[in-house]
């Protein structure tokens with residue numbers, strides 16, 4: 749079950765300058781930074797609020813590390829802006845399978861590595877009324893971890 753907005757993904761050309769804008773303008777502080785080589789991004793997570801399911805809601809600021817990455821291609825075409833939204837769930841595997849059964853393209857066969865040890869997958873924007881949509885199960889909220 750999707751229980752919260754996990755994050756809003758925002759594509760930018762200059763991560764440090766964009767982090768500083770969010771700090772100076774709104775007072776949001778960096779909670780975590782990470783380079784995700786598989787996704788081709790350098791990212792900063794800014795904590796907005798915690799949520800009743802034990803998770804949280806963030807802004808995810810994304811700077812491409814490669815021009816041919818998803819964010820690099822998108823920036824070249826659109827310029828800076830909102831790139832995707834991400835819903836939080838306790839069961840990304842189950843929710844992705846259920847959504848695939850409804851005819852929406854799920855981009856990965858198995859969830860991949862996301863920020864802070866989370867497991868993530870994406871739904872194709874053309875099947876979601878133009879919105880690239882991510883599903884996230886946070887580390888610590890993931891029942892699959894208990895099986896290890």
Ligand code: CMX
Nearest residue numbers: 757787818819821822831832855862863870873878879880
């Ligand atoms: N939001 C809405 N529409 C988008 C989009 C986005 N972020 N990215 C691409 N599209 C649209 C394009 O505008 C294009 O539409 P038209 O055909 O009408 O022009 C269509 O989708 C195809 O776009 P493309 O530029 O040819 O790009 P690709 O098909 O190569 O890739 C996608 C699109 C969604 C498959 C790719 O971006 C992807 O795999 N995304 C998932 C991974 C990702 O985004 N990683 C970065 C974030 C990592 C994180 O959140 O941790």
Ligand code: CO
Nearest residue numbers: 757808834882
């Ligand atoms: Co994201």
